[in-house]
Structures are given as structure tokens and as C-alpha cells.
Amino acid sequence: MKKVHNFFAGPCVLPGQAIDKAIEALKDFRGTGVPVVSISHRSKEWMQVMDECRALWKELLHIPDTHEVLFMGGGASLQFLCVAMNFLEKKAGYLETGVWAKKALKEAKGIGEAYAVASSADTTFNYIPKGFEIPSDIDYFHITSNNTIYGTQIKEDYDSPVPLIADMSSDIMSRPRDISKYALIYGGAQKNVGPAGVAFAIIRKDALGKVSRYIPTMLNYQTYIDGGSMFNTPPVYAIYIMYETLSWLKSIGGVEAIYKINRQKADLLYAEIDRNPLFVGTAAKEDRSDMNVCFVMAPGYEALQDEFLEFAKGQGMLGIKGHRSVGGFRASIYNACPVESVEALVKCMQDFESMKK
Numbered sequence: 001m002k003k004v005h006n007f008f009a010g011p012c013v014l015p016g017q018a019i020d021k022a023i024e025a026l027k028d029f030r031g032t033g034v035p036v037v038s039i040s041h042r043s044k045e046w047m048q049v050m051d052e053c054r055a056l057w058k059e060l061l062h063i064p065d066t067h068e069v070l071f072m073g074g075g076a077s078l079q080f081l082c083v084a085m086n087f088l089e090k091k092a093g094y095l096e097t098g099v100w101a102k103k104a105l106k107e108a109k110g111i112g113e114a115y116a117v118a119s120s121a122d123t124t125f126n127y128i129p130k131g132f133e134i135p136s137d138i139d140y141f142h143i144t145s146n147n148t149i150y151g152t153q154i155k156e157d158y159d160s161p162v163p164l165i166a167d168m169s170s171d172i173m174s175r176p177r178d179i180s181k182y183a184l185i186y187g188g189a190q191k192n193v194g195p196a197g198v199a200f201a202i203i204r205k206d207a208l209g210k211v212s213r214y215i216p217t218m219l220n221y222q223t224y225i226d227g228g229s230m231f232n233t234p235p236v237y238a239i240y241i242m243y244e245t246l247s248w249l250k251s252i253g254g255v256e257a258i259y260k261i262n263r264q265k266a267d268l269l270y271a272e273i274d275r276n277p278l279f280v281g282t283a284a285k286e287d288r289s290d291m292n293v294c295f296v297m298a299p300g301y302e303a304l305q306d307e308f309l310e311f312a313k314g315q316g317m318l319g320i321k322g323h324r325s326v327g328g329f330r331a332s333i334y335n336a337c338p339v340e341s342v343e344a345l346v347k348c349m350q351d352f353e354s355m356k357k
């Protein structure tokens with residue numbers, strides 16, 4: 001197979017070990033003689049995977065007993081609606097830090113009153129707003145912990161006077177978090193914890209039941225709590241790959257261990273961006289994401305953009321083109337991206353600089 005370095009933003013790189021195990025399970029699931037996708041989701045073998053997967057979530061993120069872990073369909077985008085359906089009674093506040101945050105806010109506006117408490121739209125979302133106060137008269141405050149498109153990240157766990165809800169699609173399990181501070185953390189699995197097709201929700205059980213509307217069964221978090229995320233047939237293969245991805249994470253030392261590696265990878269790449277006269281980072285330095293590293297050609301070198309993309313591609317770099325809404329470059333260096341890939345990208349930037357000098 002061709003040697004490549006995978007920097008896609010999502011779906012994205014997954015641990016090779018998880019892919020190998022998933023292929024095995026597609027042939028013979030735990031000695032049952034049938035593929036994992038061909039066995040009843042009520043079988044004891046499958047129920048065991050569900051239990052083990054939930055247990056891995058709880059162990060890796062130190063999730064307190066007050067919270068439950070749920071697996072749902074529909075991706076993070078359906079969670080935008082679920083959040084408002086389950087939590088919005090009178091008014092909700094959102095931190096507007098990018099396109100995903102805006103989409104979450106839009107869904108809430110369709111359900112009730114919702115507004116942006118603070119926003120970084122004024123400078124194309126290249127920073128995280130600071131110095132705002134979380135209002136105490138809202139039902140919940142919604143944040144996007146990592147802004148996948150702009151490469152900014154909220155690194156602290158806010159103290160909030162109201163239930164705090166976070167879209168952690170693109171940095172879940174990448175760094176330790178104080179889960180007890182959140183009423184709900186959700187996201188699509190396809191950035192750090194598995195393939196597309198399953199979303200996760202970590203929910204504080206006593207935060208539910210505060211709205212008066214009818215909540216459709218499949219949008220109601222309570223349905224998933226009561227049914228162990230199996231009210232209906234769950235996305236079994238996506239959950240299975242997630243289970244293997246988390247098993248891999250545990251085997252290398254868990255979230256605390258991967259956090260150190262993630263910091264190392266990000267430091268390596270940002271250092272090159274800051275050193276190399278051809279490139280410049282786009283996110284405010286103090287808000288730079290450890291997961292999505294965004295940069296552009298430095299002033300005066302803009303015309304070299306396509307040439308660098310071609311050169312990088314020739315060196316095996318995949319997926320470094322920036323999001324279509326912002327342009328430039330984006331290297332997504334999620335958990336499963338090896339340090340070696342980041343080193344290869346740094347070398348590629350240095351080689352390009354030598355060529356142009």
C-alpha cells in the first residue's frame with residue numbers, strides 16, 4: 001500500500017489496530033462464526049460490546065456516575081436539534097465561534113428563543129471570545145470546544161451558572177476534561193473516536209426533564225438512557241469500530257497519555273509555521289487548536305499556494321487543503337495521527353522553503 005500521511009479533517013485517520021480488528025470482526029465476530037454486522041443486536045455477544053464500549057468511555061474520560069454515555073444516529077448535526085428539544089424552555093445562549101456553532105444556534109432558533117452571547121464572527125472566527133459573562137437567566141449555555149474549520153480551541157472547562165453544553169466533535173478524548181462541569185457533551189464520532197455513523201452524548205441524568213414540550217422519541221435523550229442506546233437497532237459496525245478505537249487509546253495509556261503526544265505534535269507543527277517565512281498561522285496564538293492546524297501562505301507568497309499543495313501531495317500528504325469556506329491549509333492531527341506524519345509535514349514545508357529560496 002502507498003505510504004501516505006493522513007491529515008483529513010473528518011472522516012479521518014483511525015488507529016491501524018482498530019481497523020485490523022474491525023476487519024477481523026467483519027469475518028468472525030468473537031468466535032460466533034458470523035460477521036459482527038450479521039448477529040442480533042440483542043445477542044449476549046453484542047450486548048457485551050455495548051457494555052464494554054460504555055465502560056471504556058467512562059474509564060478514559062473519568063465520567064462520574066451522575067452522567068450516562070449514549071450512542072445515537074444522525075451525527076453531531078442532529079444533536080444540534082436534540083439539544084434544543086431537550087433543554088430549551090425559555091431562552092438559550094450560544095458562544096458563536098464558527099460555522100458549526102452557528103448551525104447549532106440555528107436549530108435552537110427553530111425551537112425557541114436563542115442568541116449568541118458572544119461571537120468572533122468579526123474576524124472570521126480566528127479567536128475565542130474572552131471576557132464575556134455567561135448569563136444566569138438562560139436554560140443552557142452552548143459552546144463548541146474545538147472549531148474544526150478555523151483551528152481554534154477552548155482549552156478550559158468553563159464555570160457556568162447554567163447547564164453547560166458542548167459540541168466536542170473534534171477534540172473529544174484528545175485532552176483531559178472535567179466532565180462534571182457539563183450537563184451534556186456530544187459529537188459525531190468521526191474525528192477522534194471512530195467512523196461516521198454514530199454520535200456520542202455524555203449526559204448528566206438529572207439535567208433532563210426540565211422542558212414542557214413533547215420530545216419525539218428518537219430525539220429524546222431519555223429514550224437512549226432507558227434503552228441502553230438500543231431503543232432501536234444501533235449503528236453496530238460504527239459502534240464496533242469506536243469500541244476498537246477506544247481499546248487502542250486505552251492500550252497506549254488513555255487520554256492523559258495521548259494529550260502529551262497531541263501537545264508534542266501541535267508544538268512541532270506550529271513551531272515550523274512560526275519559523276518558516278513562507279507560511280503564517282491564522283488562529284490567535286493563545287487559542288490555537290491541538291487538533292486542526294490552520295495556516296496560509298505568508299504575505300508576498302500567496303501565489304505559491306497551489307504549488308505547495310501539489311508539492312505536498314507528491315510527498316504523500318493527504319487532506320491538507322483548508323476548508324472550502326476559508327481556503328489555505330489545514331492539517332488535522334487527531335489522536336490517531338502519528339508524530340511521524342507531523343514530522344513528515346514539517347520536512348515537506350522545509351523542503352518547499354529550500355526550493356523557493
Ligand SMILES: *Cc1c(COP(=O)(O)O)cnc(C)c1O
Nearest residue numbers: 075076077100148167169170188
Ligand atoms: C464535523 C463537525 C460537526 C458535524 O458533524 P456531523 O456528524 O457530520 O453532523 C459538528 N461540529 C463540529 C465541531 C464538527 O467538527
